[in-house]
Amino acid sequence: EVQLVESGGGLVQPGGSLRLSCAASGFAFSTTWMSWVRQAPGKALEWVALINHDGGQKYYVDSMKGRFTISRDNAKSSLYLQMNSLRADDTAVYYCARDSGWGRTDCWGQGTLVTVSS
């Protein structure tokens, strides 16, 4: 069974950092592109970042460039999102998702909640 399980969310103060993890199973993680997508409370989905199968290509939405870093460890079948200089408007549920080609995001984790507040 294809499965994605996020972890690492929680409450963090403005300006703080957090590292999200996503454990993948049930598919060939090392050959698959992966994404992070977030959803602020009551808002629409917002794509965050994309990484290719070997980590050599990374893409970000402009508002997160320089603050967020996507990475992966294929030996551990894990995806990561390092988030620095967090702001209140980064408060959201963060989803890990599998990108199966041409942007087809066909498997999603259950999400992990990040709350940025003092």
Next chain:
Amino acid sequence: DIVMTQTPLALSVTPGQPASISCKSSQSLLDTSGRTCLHWYLQKPGQAPQLLIYEVSSRFSGVPDRFSGSGSGTDFTLKISRVGAEDVGVYYCMQGIQAPRTFGQGTKLEIK
């Protein structure tokens, strides 16, 4: 960045009646490979999004055939032939032709 515009933003449908959602992109989503990188997702209340339709018109595994997608270039439509209670949620279109990927604003479907 490619802007995705969905209409309407909300729908209230009687069970058994059809529903239609439009999605327009600011640029063509036709890839050099010949594929059109437009996908539809449904987010049911309290759940993660799920893929419904990929590449304009292909239903994802397990998706009922009452869901259909059509369109080309920059104009796309998702249709539900007979809406049921299980179809309640927010529907999103998303472009996958370039990064950053972008979603539409979402269309909230409720049952009358």
